[in-house]
Amino acid sequence: MLTLTFPDGAARQFPDGVSGLEIAKGISPSLAKRTVAMALDGVLADLADPILRDARIEFVSREDPRALILIRHDAAHVLAEAVQSLWPGTQVTIGPVIENGFYYDFARNQPFTPDDFPAIEKRMREIIARDAPFTKEIWSRDKTQSFFRDKGEMYKVELIDAIPAGEDVKIYRQGEWLDLCRGPHMTSTGKVGQAFRLLKVAGAYWRGDSNNPMLTRIYGTAFATQEDLDAYLKQLEEAERRDHRRLGREMNLFHFQEEGPGVVFWHAKGWTLFRELTSYMRRRLAADYDEVNAPQILDKALWETSGHWDWYRENMFVTQTEDERVFAIKPMNCPGHVQIFKHGLKSYRDLPLRMAEFGSVSRYEPSGALHGLMRVRAFTQDDAHVFCTEEQLADECLKINELILSTYADFGFDRIVVKLSTRPDKRVGSDEMWDHAEEVMGRVLEQIEAQSQGRIRTAINPGEGAFYGPKFEYVLRDAIGRDWQCGTTQVDFNLPERFGAFYIDASGQKRTPVMVHRAICGSMERFIGILTEHFAGHFPLWLAPLQIVVATITQDGDEYARAVAKAAARAGLRAELDLRNEKITYKVREHSLAKVPVLLVVGKKEAAEGTVSIRRLGSTEQRSMALSEAIALLRDEAEPPDLKRARGEAAEDEGGGLDSSHVEIDGHHVVAGTAG
RNA sequence: GCCGGCUUAGCUCAGCUGGUAGAGCACCUGAUUUGUAAUCAGGGGGUCGGGGGUUCGAAUCCCUCAGCCGGCACCA
Numbered sequence: 056m057l058t059l060t061f062p063d064g065a066a067r068q069f070p071d072g073v074s075g076l077e078i079a080k081g082i083s084p085s086l087a088k089r090t091v092a093m094a095l096d097g098v099l100a101d102l103a104d105p106i107l108r109d110a111r112i113e114f115v116s117r118e119d120p121r122a123l124i125l126i127r128h129d130a131a132h133v134l135a136e137a138v139q140s141l142w143p144g145t146q147v148t149i150g151p152v153i154e155n156g157f158y159y160d161f162a163r164n165q166p167f168t169p170d171d172f173p174a175i176e177k178r179m180r181e182i183i184a185r186d187a188p189f190t191k192e193i194w195s196r197d198k199t200q201s202f203f204r205d206k207g208e209m210y211k212v213e214l215i216d217a218i219p220a221g222e223d224v225k226i227y228r229q230g231e232w233l234d235l236c237r238g239p240h241m242t243s244t245g246k247v248g249q250a251f252r253l254l255k256v257a258g259a260y261w262r263g264d265s266n267n268p269m270l271t272r273i274y275g276t277a278f279a280t281q282e283d284l285d286a287y288l289k290q291l292e293e294a295e296r297r298d299h300r301r302l303g304r305e306m307n308l309f310h311f312q313e314e315g316p317g318v319v320f321w322h323a324k325g326w327t328l329f330r331e332l333t334s335y336m337r338r339r340l341a342a343d344y345d346e347v348n349a350p351q352i353l354d355k356a357l358w359e360t361s362g363h364w365d366w367y368r369e370n371m372f373v374t375q376t377e378d379e380r381v382f383a384i385k386p387m388n389c390p391g392h393v394q395i396f397k398h399g400l401k402s403y404r405d406l407p408l409r410m411a412e413f414g415s416v417s418r419y420e421p422s423g424a425l426h427g428l429m430r431v432r433a434f435t436q437d438d439a440h441v442f443c444t445e446e447q448l449a450d451e452c453l454k455i456n457e458l459i460l461s462t463y464a465d466f467g468f469d470r471i472v473v474k475l476s477t478r479p480d481k482r483v484g485s486d487e488m489w490d491h492a493e494e495v496m497g498r499v500l501e502q503i504e505a506q507s508q509g510r511i512r513t514a515i516n517p518g519e520g521a522f523y524g525p526k527f528e529y530v531l532r533d534a535i536g537r538d539w540q541c542g543t544t545q546v547d548f549n550l551p552e553r554f555g556a557f558y559i560d561a562s563g564q565k566r567t568p569v570m571v572h573r574a575i576c577g578s579m580e581r582f583i584g585i586l587t588e589h590f591a592g593h594f595p596l597w598l599a600p601l602q603i604v605v606a607t608i609t610q611d612g613d614e615y616a617r618a619v620a621k622a623a624a625r626a627g628l629r630a631e632l633d634l635r636n637e638k639i640t641y642k643v644r645e646h647s648l649a650k651v652p653v654l655l656v657v658g659k660k661e662a663a664e665g666t667v668s669i670r671r672l673g674s675t676e677q678r679s680m681a682l683s684e685a686i687a688l689l690r691d692e693a694e695p696p697d698l699k700r701a702r703g704e705a706a707e708d709e710g711g712g713l714d715s716s717h718v719e720i721d722g723h724h725v726v727a728g729t730a731g
Numbered sequence: 732g733c734c735g736g737c738u739u740a741g742c743u744c745a746g747c748u749g750g751u752a753g754a755g756c757a758c759c760u761g762a763u764u765u766g767u768a769a770u771c772a773g774g775g776g777g778u779c780g781g782g783g784g785u786u787c788g789a790a791u792c793c794c795u796c797a798g799c800c801g802g803c804a805c806c807a
Contacts, residue, residue: 168735168736169735169736255801255802257734257735257801257803258733258803259802259803259804260734260804263803265732265804270803271734271735272802274802305742311798312798313780313781313797313798316798362807363807367806367807370807386807387807389807416807420805421733421805422732422798423733423734423802423805424806425799521807572807609764609765609766610764611764637765637770638770639765639766640770641765641768641769641770642768643768644767645768646768647767654767656766656767658765658766659766668767675767675768677766
């Protein structure tokens with residue numbers, strides 16, 4: 056006998072080997088009917104599995120959030136059956152559940168196209184309607200092996216090869232069709248339901264290795280309800296609407312063209328945004344960092360010393376001069392910074408020495424990797440290198456952590472995950488060095504989590520470290536729930552040694568400093584892409600490339616409009632005039648589409664009264680107020696967050712204190728997507 | 732780099748099985764002087780991504796190169 060504990064706390068005895076299904080039936084036929092799987096001590100299992108030990112048991116319905124992965128996994132099996140029945144001879148490989156759905160990889164000479172989707176979906180619906188039960192069979196490895204070999208399923212054979220000899224494997228059957236699978240599954244194909252959709256086809260390497268043949272992958276998604284599916288499809292549309300490439304064109308921020316694949320042509324508005332962001336970062340660094348600028352082109356020898364030549368030669372832009380010297384256009388700032396460190400004898404008193412650069416780097420990225428601003432071949436890193444002693448290392452990492460987190464908070468990113476990436480297979484440096492570095496960073500990671508009061512989550516990324524050392528990766532989540540890795544802190548015990556960098560310690564001995572590489576935005580270009588999508592182009596006033604348009608009703612208002620624009624400019628606001636002979640509705644529409652945050656409409660009435668009519672982007676409301684009042688409010692709102700904070704602190708020091716209630720006028724900036 | 736798709740006016744897109752290009756918006760000109768998301772009329776604009784081939788004839792079919800899009804692989 057064994058004891059099972061139910062969700063209500065009741066414990067009951069059952070014979071060994073009783074199945075979940077038997078228990079559910081015993082409780083009520085309706086429970087058995089609506090249950091698709093069970094969870095034993097929180098772990099999902101087939102409902103028909105015999106239970107062999109004491110456990111906490113839960114019956115999982117289709118609507119249970121935990122059933123979602125089962126629905127998707129079952130849908131993948133249904134997809135595979137549908138494809139094989141439509142195109143016999145297609146080999147099946149693997150079909151896992153992924154974050155927002157599932158995929159299945161097929162081997163077929165002729166790849167699928169989205170045109171095949173209607174036929175496949177139709178067949179899937181038939182299989183689901185047939186509602187065959189998922190039944191599990193345990194086969195011997197050898198039997199499975201020969202079964203799939205006879206069917207010509209060579210990829211499955213390879214999968215089985217990886218299973219230790221003598222071990223049994225699980226087969227899931229759904230009517231005629233069956234697949235090698237770990238499970239678990241729901242009780243029958245009918246439980247998949249109708250809320251699924253095939254989304255796209257793509258090539259994918261077998262086992263994720265580019266040396267292997269390429270398979271055809273079909274992506275799909277499935278949800279418990281049609282409403283959930285519709286909501287997801289709507290979110291995809293929303294992401295498309297926010298696409299920075301589209302907004303970049305519509306808002307006249309930047310462009311790309313054929314002659315420069317992967318390099319940005321920044322237009323005036325986009326460059327304003329870029330400069331505003333860079334200015335903000337410079338202010339954040341001013342107190343602790345020295346900003347430097349290392350050369351763009353350096354002799355190959357330097358890259359050989361750093362190790363980049365061995366690792367990344369094929370990804371570097373290289374140029375040879377008339378005298379046959381070979382130079383690389385810098386893909387990284389660190390070797391340059393080490394040269395600056397080495398110039399002149401350094402004392403332990405100089406440490407920690409924090410060297411920052413908004414370094415323009417160039418990398419010959421694979422053509423298929425290029426993607427708008429998100430992946431380019433020439434970009435600007437908000438890079439820095441901290442040269443410090445072993446003893447200072449942990450504190451420096453924590454200090455950087457604070458800088459990174461507070462920066463993200465200024466852009467409204469508050470859901471952050473910090474991941475520690477550990478030693479990769481291909482690396483430099485001794486195991487002792489890696490042991491030590493990972494130990495220090497593991498401690499720091501714990502501290503980061505502890506001092507965040509639960510706001511920051513942490514994780515480990517095994518094997519994902521840089522070739523010279525472990526790293527922290529900062530992943531932020533945007534307004535529509537997508538994750539972006541931006542910041543990074545990398546501990547490096549290698550480079551300083553390779554370059555022979557040293558400082559003189561307190562006892563007069565030469566010592567090699569530890570070097571910490573760190574970036575916050577990462578790539579300024581990419582960060583602007585992320586911000587564009589995060590804000591859906593509705594940048595907060597301080598970042599908006601064009602903050603104000605002063606628009607007239609008729610020509611009678613021209614003179615006053617000029618005075619308004621001048622007042623705005625005097626207040627440091629970026630304003631333009633729209634004096635065109637057009638209806639105000641036309642101007643409103645145009646500037647709204649261009650996502651101008653503030654529209655100041657001036658007509659006869661405003662000119663007479665010395666007021667402006669304010670219309671904020673995203674709102675149809677208008678508010679009239681005195682020009683001076685409007686300018687003061689806008690100037691306050693347009694003050695970058697760090698300066699506002701500094702002003703608050705200064706006021707506090709003087710004992711006065713600043714009214715912490717944020718000044719707002721109607722239609723104040725909100726992150727689209729989070730607003731009601 | 733790999734697989735698939737795409738490339739027609741500044742933008743978004745039509746153009747059937749080959750018979751030498753079209754719309755809306757934008758732009759220019761004129762009229763209109765307008766009160767919060769498109770005023771009306773007229774006009775200009777494309778060697779259909781580049782190169783090559785098939786054909787009497789190519790935006791359309793084939794080859795090739797480039798770029799872009801979706802993935803995969805890569806991302807110091």
